[in-house]
Amino acid sequence: xxxxxxxxxxxxxxxxxxxxxxxxxYVTRDFPVLSAGPTPRIRLDExxxxxxxxxxxxxxxxxQEFTALPAEEVTLDIHCVTKWSKLNTAWTGVPLDALLNxxxxxxxxxxxxxxxxxxxxxxxxDVTGGKAWVAYRYDGEPLEPEHxxxxxxxxxxxxxxxxxxxxxxxxxxxxxxxxxxxxxxxHNYGDPWREQRYAGD
Amino acid sequence: MAGTAVRRRLTWAIAEVVDRTEETPRVRSLxxxxxxxxxxxxxxxxxxxxTAQDGYQAGRQYSISTPAEGTRLTxxxxxxxxxxxxxxxxxxxxxxxxxxxxGPIGGYFVWEPDRGGPLQxxxxxxxxxxLMAMLRERLRARSDVPxxxxxxxxxxxxxxxxxxxxxxxxxxxxxxxxHTFTRSAPDGWTGRTGRLDREALAALAWTPSExxxxxxxxPTGLVExxxxxxxxxGHDPARVLTERFGPTGG
Numbered sequence: 001x002x003x004x005x006x007x008x009x010x011x012x013x014x015x016x017x018x019x020x021x022x023x024x025x026y027v028t029r030d031f032p033v034l035s036a037g038p039t040p041r042i043r044l045d046e047x048x049x050x051x052x053x054x055x056x057x058x059x060x061x062x063x064q065e066f067t068a069l070p071a072e073e074v075t076l077d078i079h080c081v082t083k084w085s086k087l088n089t090a091w092t093g094v095p096l097d098a099l100l101n102x103x104x105x106x107x108x109x110x111x112x113x114x115x116x117x118x119x120x121x122x123x124x125x126d127v128t129g130g131k132a133w134v135a136y137r138y139d140g141e142p143l144e145p146e147h148x149x150x151x152x153x154x155x156x157x158x159x160x161x162x163x164x165x166x167x168x169x170x171x172x173x174x175x176x177x178x179x180x181x182x183x184x185x186x187h188n189y190g191d192p193w194r195e196q197r198y199a200g201d
Numbered sequence: 202m203a204g205t206a207v208r209r210r211l212t213w214a215i216a217e218v219v220d221r222t223e224e225t226p227r228v229r230s231l232x233x234x235x236x237x238x239x240x241x242x243x244x245x246x247x248x249x250x251x252t253a254q255d256g257y258q259a260g261r262q263y264s265i266s267t268p269a270e271g272t273r274l275t276x277x278x279x280x281x282x283x284x285x286x287x288x289x290x291x292x293x294x295x296x297x298x299x300x301x302x303x304g305p306i307g308g309y310f311v312w313e314p315d316r317g318g319p320l321q322x323x324x325x326x327x328x329x330x331x332l333m334a335m336l337r338e339r340l341r342a343r344s345d346v347p348x349x350x351x352x353x354x355x356x357x358x359x360x361x362x363x364x365x366x367x368x369x370x371x372x373x374x375x376x377x378x379x380h381t382f383t384r385s386a387p388d389g390w391t392g393r394t395g396r397l398d399r400e401a402l403a404a405l406a407w408t409p410s411e412x413x414x415x416x417x418x419x420p421t422g423l424v425e426x427x428x429x430x431x432x433x434x435g436h437d438p439a440r441v442l443t444e445r446f447g448p449t450g451g
Contacts, residue, residue, distance in 0.1 A: 005251040011285040033421045038428035038438045184308040200210030
């Protein structure tokens with residue numbers, strides 16, 4: 001039983017789609033920006049996306065090659081560990097299934113590496129099977145740098161820090177290794193529906 | 202950029218209000234006594250949780266504005282009129298009331314004297330809160346790390362910690378504090394007005410050759426603009442740390 005805060009009452013009406021809002025989250029219409037340092041500016045002619053690590057053959061795409069891959073348009077809800085959720089966000093991206101298709105690996109985990117040095121770790125099973133994309137358009141427009149452009153990982157079923165901005169490489173690994181925020185005490189997996197905000201939740 | 206924080210389970214603790222200070226008409230500082238508090242580092246934040254009689258709960262994150270001091274800590278809260286948590290904290294909560302909180306959270310946007318400097322602190326509005334913890338720690342620890350603090354406010358009525366900042370600017374050695382006003386400056390103001398753009402940062406901040414460690418906190422627009430301008434001026438992006446302290450958060 002939680003401690004009752006004297007006189008505190010709900011002020012915000014429950015969202016109409018409250019079954020889509022995980023526990024402890026509130027719905028925002030803004031698109032808040034969170035990052036630990038300056039926004040990297042990556043020239044498209046210098047941009048590359050790589051798949052490295054425990055793979056039979058590393059893969060790499062230039063911007064032209066990457067954006068020529070079949071992309072999907074998806075509309076989905078995102079949930080930030082700082083407690084905002086944003087519903088019906090519209091993205092264009094290449095499914096990770098396509099990027100990883102035919103790849104031979106014994107890896108069980110993936111670390112997303114960003115331009116600027118950020119990292120986030122995920123089980124490989126959480127980025128395959130139609131659950132993750134590398135997104136490069138938002139709301140019909142090129143993805144803004146402050147929201148992770150040129151391209152970011154998009155893994156909407158986990159807290160949004162897992163959806164690494166400014167994606168540079170996906171490193172497949174046999175063992176798990178904590179990413180940037182995971183190393184500072186945030187939850188290693190980050191399921192919003194189980195409110196896994198911090199280690200031990 | 203690897204983290205070094207110890208993984209420790211964060212549990213909810215009861216916190217009793219022992220002091221509340223009206224910083225501005227919209228901003229209160231609330232000091233809590235938290236017997237179970239494990240301590241924190243300057244720049245870290247915490248989760249606040251409020252529970253209504255019917256079991257409804259709402260939570261938000263707030264930066265801690267004081268260095269670790271036993272079981273006491275202070276948060277500085279700006280009231281957002283359409284918010285759910287902040288108006289309760291600023292207006293309803295009284296000395297002796299208790300709420301739940303847990304932390305500390307975060308370990309990247311942290312400064313302690315052994316991280317060195319020179320230290321460049323840049324804040325917009327209530328984004329000053331975590332930077333105030335760093336500045337207070339610098340003074341408490343009698344560190345001699347040189348500090349420049351740039352503060353962007355809408356108007357003089359919005360200045361938080363005004364008396365304390367004036368006293369520090371007057372008395373502390375090695376600490377320079379510069380205020381700028383974006384909407385209206387005080388009568389007779391001879392200092393700077395307008396936003397903290399590239400030109401202002403070139404004039405007021407440590408230069409890239411002095412290799413400052415810069416902490417930038419405020420609304421997203423300010424943080425994006427200031428961090429980008431610092432990089433354009435030649436500062437090492439790895440020495441520019443940012444934190445958003447936006448109007449989202451309720």
